[in-house]
Amino acid sequence: MSLSNEIIEWRHHLHSIPEIGFKEKSTSEFIARKLEEFGIEVVRGIGKTGIVGILSRGTSTESIAIRADFDALPIEEKNDFSYVSKNNGMMHGCGHDGHASMLLGAAYQLSLQNDFDGTVYFVFQPAEELGTGAKAMIEDGLFTRWKIDAIYAMHNLPGIDVGSFLISPGSVMASENHFKIEVLADGGHAAMPHLGSDPMITACSIVPALQSIITRNLDAINEPAILSVTDIKTNGGANVIPTIITLTGDTRCFSDETQEYIKNAIERVVSGVTSAAGLAYNYEFSNCVLSTINDAKTSEIAARIAKKLVGESKVNENFKPYCISEDFAFMQREVPSCYILVGNGLTGKKGGVPLHQPNYDFNDDLLQVGTNFWVNLVYDQLAK
Numbered sequence: 432m433s434l435s436n437e438i439i440e441w442r443h444h445l446h447s448i449p450e451i452g453f454k455e456k457s458t459s460e461f462i463a464r465k466l467e468e469f470g471i472e473v474v475r476g477i478g479k480t481g482i483v484g485i486l487s488r489g490t491s492t493e494s495i496a497i498r499a500d501f502d503a504l505p506i507e508e509k510n511d512f513s514y515v516s517k518n519n520g521m522m523h524g525c526g527h528d529g530h531a532s533m534l535l536g537a538a539y540q541l542s543l544q545n546d547f548d549g550t551v552y553f554v555f556q557p558a559e560e561l562g563t564g565a566k567a568m569i570e571d572g573l574f575t576r577w578k579i580d581a582i583y584a585m586h587n588l589p590g591i592d593v594g595s596f597l598i599s600p601g602s603v604m605a606s607e608n609h610f611k612i613e614v615l616a617d618g619g620h621a622a623m624p625h626l627g628s629d630p631m632i633t634a635c636s637i638v639p640a641l642q643s644i645i646t647r648n649l650d651a652i653n654e655p656a657i658l659s660v661t662d663i664k665t666n667g668g669a670n671v672i673p674t675i676i677t678l679t680g681d682t683r684c685f686s687d688e689t690q691e692y693i694k695n696a697i698e699r700v701v702s703g704v705t706s707a708a709g710l711a712y713n714y715e716f717s718n719c720v721l722s723t724i725n726d727a728k729t730s731e732i733a734a735r736i737a738k739k740l741v742g743e744s745k746v747n748e749n750f751k752p753y754c755i756s757e758d759f760a761f762m763q764r765e766v767p768s769c770y771i772l773v774g775n776g777l778t779g780k781k782g783g784v785p786l787h788q789p790n791y792d793f794n795d796d797l798l799q800v801g802t803n804f805w806v807n808l809v810y811d812q813l814a815k
């Protein structure tokens with residue numbers, strides 16, 4: 432069987448056995464066994480179900496790491512092809528089956544070669560959809576056990592022509608942050624508010640006041656951000672003024688500085704509005720995923736490799752960042768890195784169904800392109 436057909440077979444197998452974050456036992460075992468079959472050293476259990484494959488040639492101490500995620504989503508699949516999900520309520524709706532297969536294909540091809548000098552780390556990451564898999568691998572020593580000079584990752588993108596690349600330095604995807612605000616008051620009888628204190632008016636005025644951070648305080652062109660209050664809970668009743676109102680929400684932005692600014696600005700607004708009403712508050716802000724920020728040099732390298740592979744016209748180096756988030760961002764704070772987006776197929780064509788939809792599927796036509804990209808990148812960076 433040709434390698435391209437084999438990669439398709441691996442992808443279909445992984446698609447049929449989707450497993451969600453940190454429960455990817457069969458997926459992880461399948462990948463580890465394949466790497467072992469190729470004669471690649473395998474370290475299991477880096478970030479629970481994560482795997483690191485290590486392939487060294489020559490004497491150079493230079494290295495490169497390539498990361499592929501392999502977890503699935505809690506979605507009931509609506510496709511009806513032969514390799515449809517066998518696991519109820521779970522599906523590969525983000526194409527991580529394809530990412531893992533492309534990296535396996537590259538590992539296989541490189542395992543047959545002796546003409547590069549240095550070490551390649553094949554990083555197979557769990558739980559990307561939970562936003563915690565990358566952190567788990569880092570905590571288990573991904574960057575301290577091994578000397579990794581740079582790390583690259585690739586994600587498919589429906590709506591873009593299959594095999595077209597989007598590679599840019601700087602911010603390419605947003606950070607995701609959650610916040611929780613509690614407005615605290617004495618409560619009271621709805622008919623006698625003057626005898627207690629009312630958090631409702633205050634909590635409601637916090638909601639529009641928070642929008643002023645986005646529209647009045649941040650540079651609309653250079654520092655775009657989103658802030659959404661998504662939930663309000665109270666312990667009141669129709670005739671009972673509550674003692675506590677909890678506002679929760681989500682905010683996205685494209686740099687660590689803006690993230691820090693928003694975190695402090697929310698507290699400034701909440702503190703000001705509650706103090707004007709003579710009320711108290713609690714505030715929590717948690718970063719789920721940092722923004723995806725590509726290093727200039729690794730982006731230049733990746734764009735050069737992509738242009739050689741698919742031609743200049745299919746490499747877009749000047750695209751607008753996406754508001755989705757990716758936990759590869761945590762690896763990006765450790766070593767120089769590049770997160771590459773690659774078209775999965777135009778809307779209405781094969782591969783064009785949006786990510787996370789029940790009839791999405793990774794486009795098999797992309798497998799060989801991605802595999803070749805990784806192989807060419809390794810040859811370029813670890814040239815003899």
Ligand SMILES: [Zn+2]
Binds near residue numbers: 524786
């Ligand atoms: Zn996803």
Ligand SMILES: [Zn+2]
Binds near residue numbers: 525526527559586
């Ligand atoms: Zn994904």
